[in-house]
Amino acid sequence: MATISDVAKVRRERGSLSRRDTLGTGVRLASAWARVWAQPQWAGLLALLIYGAVAEIHRPLLVATSAAYYNYLADAFMHGQLWLRQVPPQTLDLVLYHGHYSLYWGPLPSLLLLPLVALFGVGFSDVLTTAVVGALNVALVAAILQAATARRVVRLTRRQRGLLVLFFALGTVQLPLAPQGRVWAIDQLVGFACVALAYLAALRYRGWWAFGLTGVALAGAVLTRDHLVLAGVWPAWYLAREHWGWRWRGLLARLGTAAAPIVGAVGLLGVYDWLRFGNILNNGIPYHQMNVAFRADYARYGFFSLHYVPINLYYQYVFYPLPLRPESTMGGSLLLMSPVFVLAGVGVVRGWRQGSTWALVSSIVLVNLPILLLMGTGWMQYGPRYTLDFTVPLLLLTALGVRRVPHWTLALLTVVSIAQFSGSALPYLHLVSWLR
Numbered sequence: 001m002a003t004i005s006d007v008a009k010v011r012r013e014r015g016s017l018s019r020r021d022t023l024g025t026g027v028r029l030a031s032a033w034a035r036v037w038a039q040p041q042w043a044g045l046l047a048l049l050i051y052g053a054v055a056e057i058h059r060p061l062l063v064a065t066s067a068a069y070y071n072y073l074a075d076a077f078m079h080g081q082l083w084l085r086q087v088p089p090q091t092l093d094l095v096l097y098h099g100h101y102s103l104y105w106g107p108l109p110s111l112l113l114l115p116l117v118a119l120f121g122v123g124f125s126d127v128l129t130t131a132v133v134g135a136l137n138v139a140l141v142a143a144i145l146q147a148a149t150a151r152r153v154v155r156l157t158r159r160q161r162g163l164l165v166l167f168f169a170l171g172t173v174q175l176p177l178a179p180q181g182r183v184w185a186i187d188q189l190v191g192f193a194c195v196a197l198a199y200l201a202a203l204r205y206r207g208w209w210a211f212g213l214t215g216v217a218l219a220g221a222v223l224t225r226d227h228l229v230l231a232g233v234w235p236a237w238y239l240a241r242e243h244w245g246w247r248w249r250g251l252l253a254r255l256g257t258a259a260a261p262i263v264g265a266v267g268l269l270g271v272y273d274w275l276r277f278g279n280i281l282n283n284g285i286p287y288h289q290m291n292v293a294f295r296a297d298y299a300r301y302g303f304f305s306l307h308y309v310p311i312n313l314y315y316q317y318v319f320y321p322l323p324l325r326p327e328s329t330m331g332g333s334l335l336l337m338s339p340v341f342v343l344a345g346v347g348v349v350r351g352w353r354q355g356s357t358w359a360l361v362s363s364i365v366l367v368n369l370p371i372l373l374l375m376g377t378g379w380m381q382y383g384p385r386y387t388l389d390f391t392v393p394l395l396l397l398t399a400l401g402v403r404r405v406p407h408w409t410l411a412l413l414t415v416v417s418i419a420q421f422s423g424s425a426l427p428y429l430h431l432v433s434w435l436r
Contacts, residue, residue, distance in 0.1 A: 030411070034162035037169070040146065043162075044139030047169045047178070051131040055179035061127055066090045068126035069183040073103050073110040074117040082276050086122060092291065093183070095284035102276055104284040105183065106269070108223035109190045127181035133189040134178025138169045140196035144392070145399060147203035153238075153356060154399040159407060163414050164399060167340045171417025172391065173383040187225060188388050194221035195231045195392045202235035208257060210239055215258035219265035225389065226269065229262060230366035234393050237359035297375055304373040315377040316384040322420065329380035334387050337420050340413045344394055346401030357400065363393040383421065 037043045055061045064071065066089040076085050083100035095102045103110075116124050145161045148154045156164070168174055174192075177185040198217035202210060214235050221228035239258070243251055270280035277284060285303050301307045315331030322328070335342055351357035367390040378385045387394075402410055 031159055034159045034166060034411075036162065037165040038142060038146070038158045038162035040139040040142040043142040043165050043169070044135045047138035048131060048135035050170070051134050051178040052128075054175075055127045055131055055181075058179060059127065059181075061131070062125045063127070064123050064125050065127060065181040067092070067182040067184070068122065068124075069094065069103055069105075070109045070113055070129075070186055071117050071122040071124055071126060073107065074113040075122050077107075077110060077114060078118060082272070088122075091289050094289050095287045096289055097277060097284065097287045102284055103183070104288050105187050106222070106224040106226065107272060108194075108220055109186050111223075112190070125181070126183075126186060127179065130178055130181050130185045130189055133186070133193060134174060137174065137178075137189060137192050137196060138165060140193060140200060141165050141168050141392075141395060144196060144200050144203065144396070147200060148396060148399065151203055153203065154396065155403045156399055157407075160399075160402050160410060163407075163410050164340070164395065164402065167338070167414040167417055168391070168395060171340065171414060171421055172338050173381070173385045173388050173421075174391075175421045176382045177385060177388065188385060191221055191225040191228050192388055192391065194218070194224055195228055195389075198232060198235050199392050199396075202238050206242070208254060210242075211254040211258040212261075214239065215261040218258075219261035222262060222265040223269065226266075227367060227370045228389060231363045231390060231393060232262075233363040233366060234356070234359040234396070237355060241355065293379075294375055301375070303375050304370070305375070306373065308375055309372050312372045312374065312377055316371075316387060321382065328382065331377045331379070331381055331385070332383045334384045337383050338417045340410065340417050341394060341398055342413070343401035343405060343410070344397040346404050347397045347399070348401075350404050351400050357397070360393040360397045360400075364390045364397070367393075 037046065052061055059065075069088055072084045072086055072088050076083060079085055083102050084094075087101055088094070091101060093104075095104050113124070113129070116129075142161070142165045145154070145156060145164060149156050149161065177189060194217050198214045198221065201213035201217055204210075205213060214232075218229050218232045218235075221231070236255075236258070240251065240255070243254065269283070273283050274280050277287075290298060297307075317333050317335065319327075319331060319333055320336050321330075321332040348357060348361065368387075371386045371389065374386075
């Protein structure tokens with residue numbers, strides 16, 4: 001006959017089994033969710049839905065912001081002009097030269113927007129533009145990690161790849177940029193897409209196609225944010241290594257194929273600036289309508305200076321923006337806000353003998369140098385938005401470190417990263433809108 005203690009023991013065992021079953025079910029569901037993000041098409045679609053929803057909560061998704069400057073430049077191009085035909089609702093950061101407005105940013109986003117502006121006019125939603133380009137970037141990251149795993153550049157399980165893609169989509173500065181609209185976000189997101197396409201082309205193709213497509217993608221980066229060409233160190237190293245067995249003349253010819261569109265893009269920018277300002281080295285920065293907060297520093301130190309390095313280092317790697325306050329729009333620590341990137345350090349330590357590791361490090365450092373010398377930290381922003389410029393090589397370096405830690409470590413760091421960004425994305429977007 002069963003005693004009371006026997007009944008209690010059975011109940012405890014059943015409760016324990018029930019809790020273990022629930023936990024196991026939760027783990028399996030989370031693992032399946034992560035694996036979905038490893039697939040480029042699903043990752044892009046999910047990201048688009050999330051970015052669109054965040055944007056719609058903040059402002060109407062299909063309504064342009066007051067800083068949809070690329071639309072106005074596309075309109076000017078359609079009418080054979082390099083100066084804006086129509087003046088946007090605001091002119092902050094626009095170039096004003098001899099009574100005409102223009103942009104100091106590269107022209108590629110406007111060229112890409114030409115068909116849409118032709119159909120819908122300058123009122124086409126730049127918020128929708130950033131949401132779509134942001135979703136494309138997520139799909140590209142998934143494709144890069146997939147290709148890098150297939151080429152044995154990194155060794156990741158499908159769940160690890162999915163977690164890294166999920167982390168990029170919701171746990172980095174990608175999240176506040178994608179639903180935002182505005183010229184500043186479009187500039188960075190399109191630049192990221194160009195760099196991502198260059199890395200993907202290098203990983204996915206062979207022979208002339210690999211060199212040619214990589215060069216075209218980097219040319220696009222030049223025409224968007226010219227310093228992003230420095231991220232091409234790793235693709236150049238990888239392509240040279242993969243094709244090292246060829247005769248040196250053949251290798252040089254293929255490297256020339258990659259370099260040709262980049263040189264062409266630099267030449268095109270020179271002509272563009274010559275036609276506007278009579279100087280191939282003047283992109284309009286001296287004439288841009290900067291915020292009053294920057295004028296004293298610009299007059300004393302210029303646009304690039306060592307003077308800006310300490311403050312940029314502080315707001316990019318040290319400052320913590322939570323709880324949200326006006327100073328939060330200055331930036332935020334890359335490693336505190338996106339702690340998954342700490343694993344990049346593990347990747348460097350574990351892969352210090354490999355040329356690939358140092359090519360990735362070189363790409364990150366070279367792209368970051370102009371950012372550290374730049375006037376302004378990226379204000380207004382949530383998180384270190386300029387770090388998006390070197391996030392592609394940083395993600396690959398992080399992937400090298402991921403295989404050295406347990407899955408739960410990556411999952412935990414991903415959750416922490418997402419919590420810090422998703423929990424503040426909406427209040428931040430409202431704060432930026434109010435301050436502007």
